[in-house]
Amino acid sequence: MPLSPAARPKLWRLARIDYDRVRQRPVLLYPEGAMFINDTGKAILELCDGTHSIAQISAELSARYASDVTVDVTEYLTTMFDRDLVRVAEH
Amino acid sequence: MALNQPTTLLAELTYRCPLHCPYCSNPLQMTRADAELSTDDWKRVFTEARNLGVLQLGLSGGEPLVRKDLEELVAHARTEGLYTTLVTSALGLTRQRAERLKTAGIDHVQISFQDTDTANAERIAGVRSVKQKLEGAALVKALDLAFSVNVVLHRGNLDRLAEIIEMAAELGADRVELANTQYYGWASKNRHMLMPTREQVERSRPIAEAAIKRYKGKMQILYVLPDYYEQYPKPCYGGWGNVYILVTPEGRALPCHGATQIPHLEFVNVRDHALEWIWTQSPIFSAFRGNDWMQEPCRSCPRKELDFGGCRCQAFALTGDATNTDPVCSLSPRHDIISGALAETTAPLEYVYREVAAAGSE
Numbered sequence: 104m105p106l107s108p109a110a111r112p113k114l115w116r117l118a119r120i121d122y123d124r125v126r127q128r129p130v131l132l133y134p135e136g137a138m139f140i141n142d143t144g145k146a147i148l149e150l151c152d153g154t155h156s157i158a159q160i161s162a163e164l165s166a167r168y169a170s171d172v173t174v175d176v177t178e179y180l181t182t183m184f185d186r187d188l189v190r191v192a193e194h
Numbered sequence: 195m196a197l198n199q200p201t202t203l204l205a206e207l208t209y210r211c212p213l214h215c216p217y218c219s220n221p222l223q224m225t226r227a228d229a230e231l232s233t234d235d236w237k238r239v240f241t242e243a244r245n246l247g248v249l250q251l252g253l254s255g256g257e258p259l260v261r262k263d264l265e266e267l268v269a270h271a272r273t274e275g276l277y278t279t280l281v282t283s284a285l286g287l288t289r290q291r292a293e294r295l296k297t298a299g300i301d302h303v304q305i306s307f308q309d310t311d312t313a314n315a316e317r318i319a320g321v322r323s324v325k326q327k328l329e330g331a332a333l334v335k336a337l338d339l340a341f342s343v344n345v346v347l348h349r350g351n352l353d354r355l356a357e358i359i360e361m362a363a364e365l366g367a368d369r370v371e372l373a374n375t376q377y378y379g380w381a382s383k384n385r386h387m388l389m390p391t392r393e394q395v396e397r398s399r400p401i402a403e404a405a406i407k408r409y410k411g412k413m414q415i416l417y418v419l420p421d422y423y424e425q426y427p428k429p430c431y432g433g434w435g436n437v438y439i440l441v442t443p444e445g446r447a448l449p450c451h452g453a454t455q456i457p458h459l460e461f462v463n464v465r466d467h468a469l470e471w472i473w474t475q476s477p478i479f480s481a482f483r484g485n486d487w488m489q490e491p492c493r494s495c496p497r498k499e500l501d502f503g504g505c506r507c508q509a510f511a512l513t514g515d516a517t518n519t520d521p522v523c524s525l526s527p528r529h530d531i532i533s534g535a536l537a538e539t540t541a542p543l544e545y546v547y548r549e550v551a552a553a554g555s556e
Contacts, residue, residue: 117302117340117368121275125199125247132277134302134342134369137201137249187414 105181106157111192112180113153118188120148133188143168147179153192199247200473202431203276204440205236207264208256209550212285214320215308216384216545217346217375219451220256224550225444233263235465237270239441242469244274248439251276256443259286265294272299279304281344284330285323292333303334304342304371309350310357318350320547331365342369347398347420348388350543355398359405363413370413372402374420378451380548382511386541395423422532426497427504427520434482434506439473447472449479452507456516482506487517491525 106112114120118133120140129145131138140148146167150160157180161173183189209224231239240251251271258264259282271278279302280295295303305327309315312324334341343362347355355372362370375381375388390398402417409415421428431438431450440448445463453459462476473479481487485498492503503509504520512521512531519526 115368119277119301121249121277123247123249124275125245130249132249132301134277134279134304134340135202135250137277184411187411190411 105177106184106191108158108161108177109156110180111153111156112151112160112184112189113192114148114151115188115190120145131188138188143172143175144179147176148183148189151180151189153190197474198436200243200439201248201437202250202252202439203240203243203248204252204254204438205239205267206254206256206440206442207231207236207258207261207267208443210260211255211257211283211548211550212260212321213257213283213306213323214547214549215318215346216320216380216547217318217348217388218380218548219376219378220548221379221454222383225442226550229444230261231441231443231445231464233266235445236263236267239464239469240267240271240274240276243439244276246470246473249275249277251278252281253278254281257283257285259283259291265291265298268295268300269298272301277301279342282306282330283319283323284327284334287326287330287333289333292330292337292339296337296339300339302340302342304344305331305334306344306346307358307361308345310354310361311351314350318545320545328365331367335366341365341367342371343367344371344373347372347374347390349390349394349539350387352390352394352398355401356405359401359409359415363409367413369416371416371418373416373418376421376451377511378507380546382452383546385535386538387543387545389422389535389539390420391539392423392536395420421504421508421522422536424522425524427501427508427523429501430505430508430520433502435473435479436483436502439469447476447479449482450505450507452505452511453478455507456510482516489517489519491523491527492519495525 118131121130121132123130129140131140161176165171208230268278278300280300281304284305308318315324316322345358377385406415434449445465446461447464459478462472488503492498506516509518509520510516513528521528521531
């Protein structure tokens with residue numbers, strides 16, 4: 104089920120975004136795992152600080168990319184939530 | 195075949211350990227402290243691992259806290275950009291050391307617990323340890339470090355799975371790893387005493403599944419079934435020489451914990467070779483890479499890219515031939531070995547305790 108636009112996602116505190124200089128791409132690191140992410144994924148996750156709602160993240164990135172990315176952002180964060188890599192604050 | 199870049203290095207810094215757990219995966223023959231790699235050796239290995247593509251570093255043992263240079267090693271690993279997990283019993287985790295580890299940049303601390311029942315926990319560990327573990331967990335929480343609880347499950351504690359999960363939640367764990375015993379080293383020697391019964395496994399599964407749902411978004415629960423009770427084998431470390439490197443205290447580089455048991459493998463040491471050579475050129479890391487080595491039923495199996503025929507070391511340990519299908523696979527012609535092992539779940543719990551003193555041949 105997709106997360107609600109009002110949900111305020113926060114990157115799991117055990118995960119951190121890093122840059123893999125060997126593969127030359129951004130990566131999300133967490134216990135026993137690593138997920139390669141693209142620049143868009145990185146931009147989304149960097150806004151997952153527990154204060155921005157999904158609606159706000161979508162608005163900010165839609166403005167940045169001059170295109171409505173609401174569906175992509177919601178899908179991406181829902182997947183990341185299902186994988187335990189982002190948490191969602193109660194609202 | 196194209197060679198993958200490794201992602202994970204498990205550094206077994208030492209075999210020294212205050213605990214004597216009978217489920218330990220360390221080998222029966224353990225080297226003494228004077229044979230351990232030096233600080234500079236380990237730092238070089240971490241740098242070489244990062245340059246090869248490794249992202250995850252597990253600092254394990256034995257008990258890594260017995261190494262006085264642990265904080266220096268953590269700082270170096272973090273400088274290299276490795277996600278660094280300390281796998282510890284918490285014995286020896288003083289406030290000063292915990293603070294130094296935090297300063298050094300440790301990403302994640304995983305503390306082992308043996309049981310919720312104190313007497314049984316200490317019976318498994320072979321030493322009084324519960325109080326120190328609870329203090330260690332409190333310390334990790336007080337310093338706001340990322341914190342996992344790890345409990346190896348077996349016949350002597352599986353009935354308390356629900357309580358174990360509750361304990362992890364009460365300790366404030368971010369994550370709990372509940373893995374049934376894998377039968378390497380000391381665990382293999384203790385298999386009769388560790389193997390859970392089918393009833394225990396069947397009772398535990400819904401408990402774990404319900405808890406995973408209940409704690410979703412609060413505490414991550416990883417529950418690993420005993421492979422002896424599974425239909426298909428585990429994809430051992432993502433395939434031989436595919437993503438994983440283990441380095442033992444004396445510097446042997448291995449594709450899997452149990453590899454030292456397989457005869458005719460030519461062991462290589464990080465003292466003698468760069469990790470890149472070991473990964474790309476050494477015979478041991480290519481011995482079971484890919485699937486050219488496979489026999490039937492693996493060779494024509496649609497699952498061969500999923501589980502790689504299971505664990506080579508387990509296949510060797512149980513069938514005498516490392517190229518056989520891991521007998522835990524229901525398709526293995528030697529699956530009777532597993533059925534036989536599962537019939538042995540009535541042995542009294544008279545553990546053979548892990549000890550370095552019994553070994554030290556080098």
